[in-house]
Amino acid sequence: MPRPLLATIDISALQHNLRVARTRAPNSKVWAVVKANAYGHGLERAVRAFAEADGLALIEPDYAVRLRELGWEKPVLLLEGFFDASDLEVVISQQLEIAVHCDEQIALLESKLPNNQSTYQLPVHLKMNSGMNRLGFSPDAFRAAHLRLRKIPGIGNITLMTHLANADDPLNPGLPLQQQVACFERGIAGLEGERSLANSAADLMHPELRSDWVRPGVMLYGATPGGDSAKSFGLRPAMTLTSKIIGIQKIAAGEAVGYGSRFVADHPMIVGVVACGYADGYPRHAPTGTPVVVDGVRTSTVGRVSMDMFSVDLTAVPGAHVGSDVLLWGNGLSVDEVAHAAGTIGYELLCAVAPRVRVTES
Incomplete structure (x- = not known):
């Protein structure tokens, strides 16, 4: 019999969430973001x-x-x-589109594309660093980069792109959203090309930023980048992670649970052991109190998460036994809520589900 830990992927939920993204931006084209193996949901299912x-x-x-x-x-x-140059060969042979964010990439295009025998006109998404300070050309360098690309034989359409740091927190004092948008508008002034700004947060919360393209990511999988809950936006969880209770201990006041004995009971308790641990992708740093649902009853973790298992409080779960169903996140318990309790984000939990976890579809 296989280990009882199971990730169930709801294809209809993925389809539904894409419709939500499109409904939110009815005049935009949609890039469905499928990086990190479709946020842990599988490329085959994403297709x-x-x-x-x-x-x-x-x-x-x-x-x-x-x-x-x-x-x-x-x-x-x-x-x-x-x-590198070998990737560029793949780009041409597979007829991909590329973001361009640095002078080194343009230099390779200048040296390689004129010798390309393909008739494929490579579409480029020229990326501006509008304040996030990760990838992209500064607003002052953007126009020159655009001109260099326009001069390269084999370059097709150039889309004007940036990435928003705080669309879920528009008044963020470190980089207010409107400051970043104004920076982008200044840098692209007078340039031709479609625009691409909106990530999940902008698609959900900022209709004024939905331009020619939107790039929804985590919302497609039923989680949110911040702000209101996914459910409040009409999104459905696409991954439900479940397991079972594989052991039960009755402990007295003063007894400890787990490595490091970090949790010490202050009253008699019934503790269940769940077949899931950090080697499966459950966050090791999840503290005591992280929500879990056992046999339909909401309870919480106790003690440290181990490699292959963690413990939950069953004191208030009537009838709990070895074999009881455990919901870790998904349909009935938001991955965002679990992530928040663990001091992280839903993206990380979804992407971190390990290959050894069995996966099925519903």
Whole structure:
């Protein structure tokens, strides 16, 4: 019998969430972001679930090839562009689109594309650093980068792109949203090309920022980047992670649970052991009190998370026994809520589900 830990992927929920993204931006084309193996949900499922998207976006060139092998014929965008000349060969052969964010990438395009024998006109998404200070050209350097690209034989359409740091927190004092948007507008003034700004947070919360393209990511999987709950936006969880109770201990006041004996009971308790641990992707740093549902009753973790198991309080769960069902996150317990309790974000939990976890579909 296999270990009882199971991730169930709801294809209909993925399809539903894509419709929400499109409804929120009815005049925009949609890049469905599928990086990190579709946020842990699987590229094969993403290809089926996001068939109505206008394109798929990710960062891994080898995964982009896999999308083509799976039969995806619509556009594929590499959000970090290419990393060396060999990647550029893949870009041309697979007819991908690329982000361009640095002079080194443009220099490679200048040296390689004129010798390209393909008739494919490479679409480029020129990225501006509008304040996030990760990737992209400064607003003052953006126009020159655009001009260099326009002069390269083999370059097709150039989309004007930036990435928003705080669309879920527009008044963030470190980088207010409108400051970043104004910076982008200044840098692209007078340049032709479609615009691409909106991530999940902007698609959900800022209709004024939905331009030619939107790039929904985590919202497609039923989680949110912040602000209101996913449910309040009409999103449905696409991954439900479940397990079972595999052991029960009755402990007295003063007894401890788990490595380091960090949790000490202050009253008699019934403690259940769940078949799931940090080697499965459950966060090791999840503290005592992280929510869990056992046999439909909400309870919480106690003690440290181990490699293969963690403990939960069963004192108030009537009838709990070895074999009782455990909901870790998904349909009935938001991954965002679990992540918040663990001091992280839902993205990390979804992406961290380990290969040894069995996966099925509903």
